[in-house]
Amino acid sequence: NRAKGKTFSKIVFTTLGDILHIDHEDNTTTKGTLQQADGRIAKIFNCALDLMVDTICELETLGIPIEYIYCSGNHDRNTGYYLVKALEMYFRKDTQIIFDVSPKPQKAFSYGVNLIGLCHGDMPKKNLGEWLQKSYRKEFGKSRFAEVHCGHLHSESVKENCGVLIKNLPAICENSFWESQQGYSSERGVMCFVWDKQKGLRET
Numbered sequence: 795n796r797a798k799g800k801t802f803s804k805i806v807f808t809t810l811g812d813i814l815h816i817d818h819e820d821n822t823t824t825k826g827t828l829q830q831a832d833g834r835i836a837k838i839f840n841c842a843l844d845l846m847v848d849t850i851c852e853l854e855t856l857g858i859p860i861e862y863i864y865c866s867g868n869h870d871r872n873t874g875y876y877l878v879k880a881l882e883m884y885f886r887k888d889t890q891i892i893f894d895v896s897p898k899p900q901k902a903f904s905y906g907v908n909l910i911g912l913c914h915g916d917m918p919k920k921n922l923g924e925w926l927q928k929s930y931r932k933e934f935g936k937s938r939f940a941e942v943h944c945g946h947l948h949s950e951s952v953k954e955n956c957g958v959l960i961k962n963l964p965a966i967c968e969n970s971f972w973e974s975q976q977g978y979s980s981e982r983g984v985m986c987f988v989w990d991k992q993k994g995l996r997e998t
Contacts, residue, residue, distance in 0.1 A: 808862070811945055812870055824869065861892050905989050911940070949981075
């Protein structure tokens with residue numbers, strides 16, 4: 795509804811990892827950490843694929859070119875990749891959307907004076923800003939505003955690191971039993987950002 799009446803040149807749609815939460819039939823992560831999962835992994839996979847297809851189809855009703863960028867999480871390095879590869883195949887004849895499903899753990903895109911880094915966020919905190927400068931030196935040098943978006947912590951926060959804004963974004967999922975037992979609580983949500991090529995971030 796907030797997009798009505800506005801003109802956009804493109805939509806960048808990204809998921810920041812751990813869509814499936816588990817990577818194995820025994821409800822464990824890629825490294826073998828036990829997780830609580832409400833269902834079998836095949837059922838979870840099918841539900842997640844339906845959700846992603848429906849989300850992209852909803853975005854396509856805006857009639858704007860879409861770029862989907864995949865970032866892997868630390869819970870589902872394998873199944874997460876299978877999921878987005880299946881998604882890419884589903885839309886393979888659709889000219890309105892392009893996919894970046896490469897397994898590269900950190901990615902970024904430029905839009906005018908904006909450089910936006912994307913990663914799951916499961917790396918040493920001191921590296922969260924540095925990797926964008928080192929891996930995208932040319933783009934960083936041309937940018938006026940630089941941000942890194944992360945999903946690992948499931949809660950919203952903003953801080954600065956090496957001249958880069960580090961934004962941890964909220965998650966859409968419910969708290970797990972462990973998170974609830976430990977007293978962790980955060981607002982669920984999906985965040986969208988509107989950037990202008992010359993003025994930077996205009997709306998959240």
